[in-house]
Amino acid sequence: MPSPLSQRLAEIVGAPHVLSGAACAPYVIEGRTPELAVFPGAKEEVAAVLAMAADGGVPVTPWGGGTRMGLGAPPAHPGLVLGLGRLARLVEHEPGDLTATVEAGMTVEALQAALGRRGQWLSLDPPEASRATVGGILASNASGPRRHLYGTARDLLIGLTMVLADGTIVRGGGKVVKNVAGYDLPKLVIGSFGTLGVIVEATMKLRPRPDCDRLVIARFGTLGEAGSGVRAVMASDLVPSALELADAEVLRALDGEAGSDGAALLVGVDGLAEQVEWQCAELTRLLKDCGLRDWRLLDGEERDQAWRLLGRMAPAVFPEGSAGMSWGVLPTQVPELMERGGEIARRRGLRAALSAHAGVGMVSAALGAAGAGAQRVAETLGEWRALVNASGGHALVEWAPLAVKERISVWDTPGPAQRIMKQIKAELDPRGILNPGRFVGGI
Amino acid sequence: MAALTEARKQSLRREMEAFLGAGSVLSDPDELMVYESDGLTLFRARADFVVFPRTAEHVSGLVRLAQREGMPFVARGAGTGLSGGCLPAEGGLVISLMRMHRVLEVDYDNQLAVVEPGCVNLHLSWAVGPRGFYYAPDPSSQQACTIGGNIANNSGGPHTLKYGVTTNHVLGLEVVLPDGEIVWLGGRRRDPQGYDLAGLFVGSEGTFGIATKIVVRILRQPQAVRTVLAVFDEIDQASEAVSAIIARGLIPAAMEMIDQLTIQAVEDAFGCGYPRDAAAALLIEMDGLAAGMDEQAARVVAACRETGAREVRLARDEAERQLLWKGRKSAFGAYGRISPAYLVMDGVIPRTKLPQVLRRVNEIVAAHGLRVGNVFHAGDGNLHPNILYDPRKPGEEARVVAAGGEILKVCAEVGGSISGEHGIGLEKMDYMPLVFSGADLDCMARVKRAFNPTGLCNPGKIFPSRKACAEAGLAYRLHPLEEKGLAQRF
Numbered sequence: 001m002p003s004p005l006s007q008r009l010a011e012i013v014g015a016p017h018v019l020s021g022a023a024c025a026p027y028v029i030e031g032r033t034p035e036l037a038v039f040p041g042a043k044e045e046v047a048a049v050l051a052m053a054a055d056g057g058v059p060v061t062p063w064g065g066g067t068r069m070g071l072g073a074p075p076a077h078p079g080l081v082l083g084l085g086r087l088a089r090l091v092e093h094e095p096g097d098l099t100a101t102v103e104a105g106m107t108v109e110a111l112q113a114a115l116g117r118r119g120q121w122l123s124l125d126p127p128e129a130s131r132a133t134v135g136g137i138l139a140s141n142a143s144g145p146r147r148h149l150y151g152t153a154r155d156l157l158i159g160l161t162m163v164l165a166d167g168t169i170v171r172g173g174g175k176v177v178k179n180v181a182g183y184d185l186p187k188l189v190i191g192s193f194g195t196l197g198v199i200v201e202a203t204m205k206l207r208p209r210p211d212c213d214r215l216v217i218a219r220f221g222t223l224g225e226a227g228s229g230v231r232a233v234m235a236s237d238l239v240p241s242a243l244e245l246a247d248a249e250v251l252r253a254l255d256g257e258a259g260s261d262g263a264a265l266l267v268g269v270d271g272l273a274e275q276v277e278w279q280c281a282e283l284t285r286l287l288k289d290c291g292l293r294d295w296r297l298l299d300g301e302e303r304d305q306a307w308r309l310l311g312r313m314a315p316a317v318f319p320e321g322s323a324g325m326s327w328g329v330l331p332t333q334v335p336e337l338m339e340r341g342g343e344i345a346r347r348r349g350l351r352a353a354l355s356a357h358a359g360v361g362m363v364s365a366a367l368g369a370a371g372a373g374a375q376r377v378a379e380t381l382g383e384w385r386a387l388v389n390a391s392g393g394h395a396l397v398e399w400a401p402l403a404v405k406e407r408i409s410v411w412d413t414p415g416p417a418q419r420i421m422k423q424i425k426a427e428l429d430p431r432g433i434l435n436p437g438r439f440v441g442g443i
Numbered sequence: 444m445a446a447l448t449e450a451r452k453q454s455l456r457r458e459m460e461a462f463l464g465a466g467s468v469l470s471d472p473d474e475l476m477v478y479e480s481d482g483l484t485l486f487r488a489r490a491d492f493v494v495f496p497r498t499a500e501h502v503s504g505l506v507r508l509a510q511r512e513g514m515p516f517v518a519r520g521a522g523t524g525l526s527g528g529c530l531p532a533e534g535g536l537v538i539s540l541m542r543m544h545r546v547l548e549v550d551y552d553n554q555l556a557v558v559e560p561g562c563v564n565l566h567l568s569w570a571v572g573p574r575g576f577y578y579a580p581d582p583s584s585q586q587a588c589t590i591g592g593n594i595a596n597n598s599g600g601p602h603t604l605k606y607g608v609t610t611n612h613v614l615g616l617e618v619v620l621p622d623g624e625i626v627w628l629g630g631r632r633r634d635p636q637g638y639d640l641a642g643l644f645v646g647s648e649g650t651f652g653i654a655t656k657i658v659v660r661i662l663r664q665p666q667a668v669r670t671v672l673a674v675f676d677e678i679d680q681a682s683e684a685v686s687a688i689i690a691r692g693l694i695p696a697a698m699e700m701i702d703q704l705t706i707q708a709v710e711d712a713f714g715c716g717y718p719r720d721a722a723a724a725l726l727i728e729m730d731g732l733a734a735g736m737d738e739q740a741a742r743v744v745a746a747c748r749e750t751g752a753r754e755v756r757l758a759r760d761e762a763e764r765q766l767l768w769k770g771r772k773s774a775f776g777a778y779g780r781i782s783p784a785y786l787v788m789d790g791v792i793p794r795t796k797l798p799q800v801l802r803r804v805n806e807i808v809a810a811h812g813l814r815v816g817n818v819f820h821a822g823d824g825n826l827h828p829n830i831l832y833d834p835r836k837p838g839e840e841a842r843v844v845a846a847g848g849e850i851l852k853v854c855a856e857v858g859g860s861i862s863g864e865h866g867i868g869l870e871k872m873d874y875m876p877l878v879f880s881g882a883d884l885d886c887m888a889r890v891k892r893a894f895n896p897t898g899l900c901n902p903g904k905i906f907p908s909r910k911a912c913a914e915a916g917l918a919y920r921l922h923p924l925e926e927k928g929l930a931q932r933f
Contacts, residue, residue: 187642278734
């Protein structure tokens with residue numbers, strides 16, 4: 001017998017778009033099953049659903065492609081899953097303006113395919129593009145290796161429409177690339193994990209697709225040598241689109257063969273053919289002085305596969321289960337912290353796989369967690385965090401089994417600005433119904 | 444707020460001098476006059492004090508004092524703003540950051556710099572230039588404007604087409620919140636945890652607090668630069684060339700348009716070599732790797748010729764390049780030779796709408812019996828129609844303001860915005876409902892309240908006034924300027 005809430009939701013979105021009971025199984029979060037899952041077909045329906053939830057004090061968990069739902073503190077009660085998958089249209093694409101407006105539930109892959117037909121792309125390459133949605137990557141601030149040159153969502157999002165917790169539809173920013181009218185609400189919403197509003201539509205800056213796009217894998221004997229390669233590239237005239245530093249474990253997964261050792265640098269180079277050619281030549285010259293062992297140029301499908309693997313490295317290295325962190329550190333600290341992070345794991349008898357967007361200082365650090373015991377994994381993550389915090393950086397548990405999350409905080413200890421964050425949350429979601437408790441400092 | 448008595452003024456002055464040091468407080472009416480307006484002289488308002496802190500602790504002390512006294516306060520950089528954003532409420536404190544102007548640190552390896560808010564934009568590029576670096580955001584006023592002011596307005600400039608605006612170059616800020624607490628928003632490292640308060644702070648027009656340290660990215664200077672001047676007999680052709688260049692897969696560093704009236708003014712004043720009879724000129728600059736640069740230039744030249752350019756000139760050397768840019772950068776000064784005053788408008792449109800909107804702009808201004816010079820960032824659709832007028836002629840100023848409003852309406856109608864880089868300030872508060880609903884504005888007001896619950900930090904800016912709100916159904920507070928009959932809304 002359907003609950004009164006599910007009946008009222010069915011009136012808003014249509015009965016086939018409300019799931020309850022066992023049908024909610026695909027939407028389990030950290031072992032907790034939501035009461036209902038609802039899939040609105042228009043932003044007005046999102047508004048009506050939220051107004052109803054706010055009225056009843058029911059927590060709401062926004063859901064895009066579900067690729068990053070493990071991020072954040074475990075929810076006390078997932079309440080109502082609000083799926084955006086039916087809002088998946090490309091609303092507007094004007095190639096001459098280099099902008100596109102898209103509904104939040106469209107997958108990144110579908111968006112790139114549509115834009116690609118007109119010779120353009122959204123210069124973001126988050127992992128799992130076939131499932132990840134535009135709304136989801138904005139809410140979780142996901143990015144990929146190409147952020148080295150093209151930046152993150154914060155550099156590309158120029159306007160958005162979201163629905164606040166009380167069901168009000170609001171817009172921030174606009175459709176033009178330069179705009180200083182009003183506060184930059186899009187910045188506030190990027191990376192807010194659905195705690196301030198549900199993104200329903202986004203307008204983004206685009207780029208022309210480069211004529212030529214290559215990936216270079218350069219191998220070195222040690223992480224230190226590869227690190228000196230990073231420094232050499234950073235100090236040169238090169239403008240690579242990506243600069244990834246990978247340790248031996250990551251390299252093994254990339255190669256798909258046993259016995260690789262050392263470390264590698266993966267450098268993305270794109271642009272006009274002549275630019276790419278010059279950069280590849282210059283890159284070889286620079287890296288030779290840093291102890292380059294071996295060098296290979298990837299193209300086409302081989303290149304795309306390497307990028308995909310790099311985007312979701314941990315499951316490839318540790319298919320039987322892992323826990324992972326992302327570290328934000330200074331670019332110059334990356335090689336040493338990766339080295340020391342690897343030592344910490346080895347000392348505790350665990351395998352680690354570390355790679356980094358080396359030029360921007362973001363390290364992805366994964367631990368093989370299967371059979372290790374939650375306590376040991378949590379302690380190792382804790383030691384990593386202490387290492388990173390001591391260097392002035394921050395460390396976020398990006399994914400981990402629930403038993404590990406029960407032993408270590410997902411987020412760093414919040415700083416003094418947390419007070420303002422809590423006030424913003426209280427202003428925009430006074431009843432605390434949007435993704436409660438999952439964000440920094442218990443927001 | 445009731446006006447301060449002379450005795451109270453003296454005692455507050457002594458209190459502020461005690462912790463700022465002598466010579467750090469102005470309260471003499473003649474001295475205060477200098478701080479009565481910014482670059483937009485249509486609005487004027489006088490503070491009780493202008494103060495010159497040297498440290499974040501000074502700023503914090505001043506803010507706490509203002510809160511204790513219930514005095515409004517506003518931060519001010521070089522005063523080059525063009526929307527009245529740094530004007531005081533009548534009375535209160537203007538906190539000038541001009542003595543906090545140092546480049547505190549440059550970290551070349553991590554490609555960042557830490558500066559104080561009063562640091563002049565161009566001085567940072569000078570400081571890092573010898574090591575082959577520069578700071579990318581380059582507002583036209585970069586020789587004078589401060590990075591703190593750039594933060595407040597999220598300033599742009601000619602090279603933002605490729606490199607983005609200020610917000611794309613700011614990593615973190617130390618700010619004094621409106622209650623006096625000093626906190627860091629963001630920092631030197633990417634993706635800090637929590638809401639992106641640094642991103643939100645940039646462009647908040649001084650209503651969220653006062654930045655006291657700023658961490659910015661610095662970039663390596665490009666290997667090569669090419670600058671092209673394309674000359675057109677029809678303004679529509681020039682507009683179409685902008686889209687044609689993008690369609691060829693290029694994002695130049697800058698694409699600036701200059702119309703005939705402006706060309707003639709510039710030629711009269713400086714003789715930069717622009718053809719006086721051209722309807723419009725496009726100044727296009729590409730930068731980056733030397734490899735492939737000739738190919739890029741060839742694509743630009745081809746796109747311009749295809750859309751009807753009668754002449755396309757490539758700067759042969761740095762001297763010629765500088766001369767071409769001088770014409771663009773001196774345009775505002777050149778208007779001074781042909782008109783006693785002008786109002787710089789700032790609207791943005793999708794660039795594909797350039798031909799139709801430029802026609803409308805010229806029609807609107809002509810209908811009001813006025814002249815307009817257009818010089819603007821065509822690459823990102825950021826228009827700057829400069830309406831020329833004579834303030835001594837009765838009624839002319841009102842016609843300028845009316846024409847400006849109609850232009851903004853056109854920008855909003857074609858999907859654009861009412862400000863690309865100058866901010867809303869006092870000037871455009873009442874146009875906000877053209878682009879935002881009551882719910883949008885209410886959401887912004889709630890965010891403002893989270894930072895600035897007493898409303899004393901730069902009051903009376905950004906949000907529409909009673910007249911505009913009556914239409915949009917918003918709550919309204921009378922601006923102190925209006926209460927005193929010193930300003931009125933249009």
